[in-house]
Amino acid sequence: MQKEMINEDKCDVRVIHFDKVKAAQEGALTEDDLLNLAGFFKTFADPNRLKILMALDLQEMCVCDIAAFLDISESAVSHQLRYLRNGKLVRSRREGTVLYYRLVDEHVMKTILTGLEHVRE
Amino acid sequence: MQKEMINEDKCDVRVIHFDKVKAAQEGALTEDDLLNLAGFFKTFADPNRLKILMALDLQEMCVCDIAAFLDISESAVSHQLRYLRNGKLVRSRREGTVLYYRLVDEHVMKTILTGLEHVRE
DNA sequence: GTAATATATGATCATATACTCAGATAATGT
């Protein structure tokens, strides 16, 4: 059971399998990819956002309809939609004062369905 | 532009397209599925957990190796592994005092790779 | 049994999240 220090400056770091640590480091994503990916999944980590995304997969909807569907305030919906817009998951189309939201592409539902598969075993 | 109240008790709820709200409600998941699904994605919503999962896809690893890889405390790793165990994403195998963790199944990486596809456009 | 090693757990704390509220903005109707 060989022990090695991974870094001279951090003598508290204990490593049993140095080769595995190295392999993990070599296979790791960049910090950028990692943050984007975590951010992407954060989008799906909220029940209300999931409901919005699945509803928008069926049909485009406006803010107040989504608010009625979720039974939360329009302001709260608007905040969540901004979140989804920033994440490039939804797009909107304006018709007068009404904004109709829809999904951007098929990755969104694909991700949700893969997750649902796992959850239902 | 017809307006209807979705509920007599909540006169502040404004609905433009009642049919869409109804369709969304009919297509919606149960609260249980929704919470499980959100919980599932919450697992992937953290950079360190993502790194752990991707590393364990390559090879089984023990706690202290993961800690060295992530450059965080073994305690923090242990907390995250408990999270992953509760979510049924990883399993462990004991060899003396050392616990080797590995992924439970292929849904995990499938989910991560679908996400990565989207993130990289 | 005791000591040492590897991991797990509970308490605590700083930050992130998701809502509400009040007010701002954008498009339409008069």
Place this chain on the structure above:
DNA sequence: ACATTATCTGAGTATATGATCATATATTAC
């Protein structure tokens, strides 16, 4: 221009999250 409608935004707040630290547990070696 002014009022109305639909949505957006910033501030404030309560809860959730993820790390650290100290301590507890589990296995092995002596």
